[in-house]
Amino acid sequence: MENIIYSGEWLALASAVVWAVAVILFRISGFRLHPLGINLGKNLFALVLIFLTTMITGAGFCPQAGLKPTLLLLLSGFLGIAVSDTLFLWTLRLIGASLTAIVDCVYAPFVIGLSYLFLGERLTWVQLLGVVMIVSAVVTISASDTDNGRGPLTRKNLVLGIILGITAMAFVAVGIVIIKPILKDVPVVWATGVRLVGGTLPLIFIPLAPARRQDFRPLLKLSTWKVLAPASFLGTYLSLMFWIGGMKYTFASVASALNQLSTIFIFILATVFLKERATTWRVLAVALAFAGAFLATF
Secondary structure, three states, X not given: OHHHHOOHHHHHHHHHHHHHHHHHHHHHXXXXXXXXXXXXXXXXXXXXXXXXXXXXXXXXXXXXXXXXXXXXXXXXXXXXXXXXXXHHHHHHHHHOHHHHHXXXXXXXXXXXXXXXXXXXXXXXXHHHHHHHHHHHHHHHHHXXXXXXXXXXXXXXXXXXXXXXXXXXXXXXXXXXXXXXXXXXXXXXXXXXXHHHHHHHHHHHOHHHOHHHHHHOHHHHOHXXXXXXXXXXXXXXXXXXXXHHHHHHHOOHHXXXXXXXXXXXXXXXXXXXXXXXXXXXXXXHHHHHHHHHHHHOOO
């Protein structure tokens, strides 16, 4: 039973499912809230939930993990949450949910490549073919006639969104690969909490700048949290724990490829609930990205 509960593959898949729903909610929040505001709000909300989870489960707040693992987790949080999530949310705002999901498929190639270089995980020709297909999917959408769910996309916003999305995935890939070796020795909930701290602390100081305060004022309104609270619960609390658990209990390359299944779920949800167009180019890009992510698991 323990092997089933803690299966890295199942946790990675669960992360993809809840993340897909959260992305749709973050997209809705992004219509009225700046990406920096969304990022800070979701992180603070998830930190409260992590604190409550730790208290309820009786887990220790300061396990004997050592200074180096703690610092690596904090750095991982800074790269993968403070920086990457802000860029991701900006991408979501610029090009919409379905296109963002396709761009984010470059996450798997980044993790697979870094795992090969630094973790000694295998890299086969089939995996390389998967990487090529994912990159082809990104190229496909860059040449397509698209909109972001709120009207036609300008070429400038499309290119900027793709660049920001790829950069976001590079940061999150580095953030997870640097902590992969230590995850086997630390509790999942504690690791999630420390990463969140590392991703939240840098953002707390931004509202102190007078020029940026307006980006965070909506967080003081109760109406903002009607969407942001469930998005944070799914996308930052649950998905992050499932994601780290998947990385802990299976190969990073396998977990990252299963995470990419969120592309399919996001595309369907964005089409149904956000009324984003399911054009021929998008369907082709999703098919390429999905097939590439699948091949990357071999």
